[in-house]
Amino acid sequence: MKTLLQLNSSLFSNQGQSSLLANKFVAAWQADHADGKVIVRDLATSPIPHLDGERFGAFLSKPETRTAEQQAVVDFSDGLINELKSADIVVLGLPFYNFGLPSVLKAYFDHIARAGSTFKYTEQGPVGLLTGKKAVIFATRGGKYAGTPADTQTDYVRGFFGFLGITDVEFVYAEGLNMGEEGKQAALTQAHDKIAQLNLALAA
Secondary structure (H helix, E strand, O other): OOEEEEEEOOOOHHHOHHHHHHHHHHHHHHHHOOOOEEEEEEOOOOOOOOOOHHHHHHHHOOHHHOOHHHHHHHHHHHHHHHHHHHOOEEEEEEEOEOOEOOHHHHHHHHHHOOEOOOEEEEOOEEEEOOOOOEEEEEEEOOOOOOOOOOOOOHHHHHHHHHHOOOOEEEEEEEOOOOOOHHHHHHHHHHHHHHHHHHHHHHHO
């Protein structure tokens, strides 16, 4: 049985353009995988606490020395990691806020990047432990940034997933959504066409 993990990071939750595109893809995936499992984590309605010194200290603490509060922090992080480990496909709705990631997504990343759990250090450098997965990223932007120095997301997200061992990463862009209705509809149509192509490939 295939498992898909959907991560929505729009502050508008299910109504954000990135979430709507991700939802469309996931619905088509479900239609082609009747026995598949979908896990949805909405970072707007269930935000991840931002990493601070106390939470990071809990990650570094030895199990036998942890307080109850530290163990709760580790258990929460472990739950997120286990969701990710169980997934064959990761679908991420990624809006573009002030030239960067939504802060809730960065908080999520900070809780799943843990040495010994999702990557390990070796003499040759870090090695990702989450191999054999595919990630599909639905990147929505009000302007047009892909392929320019202002696109701070693509390399960062691809690099982050690669650090964890997820190297099969595909981006679907819908840009210029605030640059007039005609351009918006053209961008969304192009994204919908890409979704259809992706689902055909995954169903094959």
